[in-house]
Amino acid sequence: MTPADITTQPHGADGSMASEDSAPSSPASDLQTGGTERPPWLDLLRALPTKEDLRSATSELGAMIRQHIQALRADMQGLSDRVSHVEAACDSLRVAQTSLAEAADTCSEQVRGMALHIKDLDNRGRRNNIRLRGLPETKDSPLQLRENLMEIFNGLLGRYLQAPIDFVRAQRALRPKGTPDSPPMDVICCLANFALKETIL
Structure with a gap:
């Protein structure tokens, strides 16, 4: 054995060669051997949501969406009822307007006939x-x-x-009052x- 080989090999506290058991331990060996120090990535893994958390969140979101859809359906039904009521009112107003127009035409014909009759009576009164x-x-x-x-x-x-x-x-x-010579x-x-x-x- 050369001096270089002697200097490159680790020694123990008593000056003897270090054994393989004195090598540094890994995190996995710490978990298996029950080490006191906990790695930070373990807390991160435990903080991640589970399937149950995702399922409950999805169910709550679905319930909220269904409530909003029901509210929208109720509003649409109300608007549909109001539109139907307005259309019915428009139809009744259209019928009333038609009847009023016909009545106005009838009254106009009657007034025209009465005017002609009055004119005829006036002429008959003047002919004498x-x-x-x-x-x-x-x-x-x-x-x-x-x-x-x-x-x-x-x-x-x-x-x-x-x-x-x-x-x-x-x-x-x-006639207007005239002069004495008029x-x-x-x-x-x-x-x-x-x-x-x-x-x-």
Whole structure:
């Protein structure tokens, strides 16, 4: 044995050669032999979630998702009911609007017919009118005006001057007050008998 070989070999406390039993121990040998020091990776392994933890978390998440889906379904059902109610209300309003439009058209036709009827009655009332111009204005009453008209018409007909004539109305036409030199206001009289009016004319 050379001196170099002697210096490279470890010695024990008593100067003898160290045996294989004095080699440093590994972490696995510490766990097997019950060593007092615990490696840090063991706590990390124990802190990792297990299958039961993942299963419980998944079940809780699924329950929350199902609750939200049920709430969304309830909201959708409420919206569907409200849309159905609005559509029904729109249909009823459309029917009411149609009926109102038909009633308005009917009323319009009736008003048009009444206007034509009133115009016809007005024309029928005027066709018995006679207008006299140039009759001097006096402060006589309407009764005296009718007596004067009776004398004029009976004279035209060649009858007795006081013969009765049926007047519906007799009055002077209305107009703004004129000057003293302005012509007298016309006299308008309506006879009850159309044939008599034609004979006088």
